[in-house]
Amino acid sequence: MSEIGMTRAEREAFLAEVHVAVVAIAEEGRAPLAVPVWYAYEPGGEIRFVTGPNSRKGRLLAQVGRASLCVQTETAPYKYVSVEGPTSLGPVDFERDVRQVAYRYLGREMGDMYLASTEETRTRDGEVLVRLTPQRWYSVDYTKMTF
Numbered sequence: 001m002s003e004i005g006m007t008r009a010e011r012e013a014f015l016a017e018v019h020v021a022v023v024a025i026a027e028e029g030r031a032p033l034a035v036p037v038w039y040a041y042e043p044g045g046e047i048r049f050v051t052g053p054n055s056r057k058g059r060l061l062a063q064v065g066r067a068s069l070c071v072q073t074e075t076a077p078y079k080y081v082s083v084e085g086p087t088s089l090g091p092v093d094f095e096r097d098v099r100q101v102a103y104r105y106l107g108r109e110m111g112d113m114y115l116a117s118t119e120e121t122r123t124r125d126g127e128v129l130v131r132l133t134p135q136r137w138y139s140v141d142y143t144k145m146t147f
Contacts, residue, residue, distance in 0.1 A: 021049075089131075
């Protein structure tokens with residue numbers, strides 16, 4: 001670990017905080033698809049997020065079965081955690097995977113408004129739970145730099 005790298009406990013705690021993640025998925029003949037996602041993570045576990053099974057992201061995840069995910073702070077001194085690993089797709093538990101994640105990012109009132117405004121799309125297009133198992137970690141914490 002470098003002097004500005006995070007320990008396992010630090011990187012898992014950072015990943016468990018509320019950050020918008022960018023997930024990147026390989027796509028043959030093109031640059032990787034890189035898109036923002038809301039996610040849930042508990043230290044030692046898998047990263048979970050929901051997508052449409054027929055979305056570009058959903059189709060690529062079904063084909064490739066791997067992804068990278070990166071979260072970062074938005075202000076200096078910067079921190080980031082990036083993970084990569086295999087993904088699996090499965091059924092969505094609405095309360096855990098959709099409602100609780102909406103509340104995590106928006107709070108209860110705005111989360112309920114968001115859920116009401118997206119209900120038709122979720123019902124029409126369906127949803128799939130993506131589970132990413134972190135195999136490789138990369139992290140930096142610039143607050144550890146000494147000048």
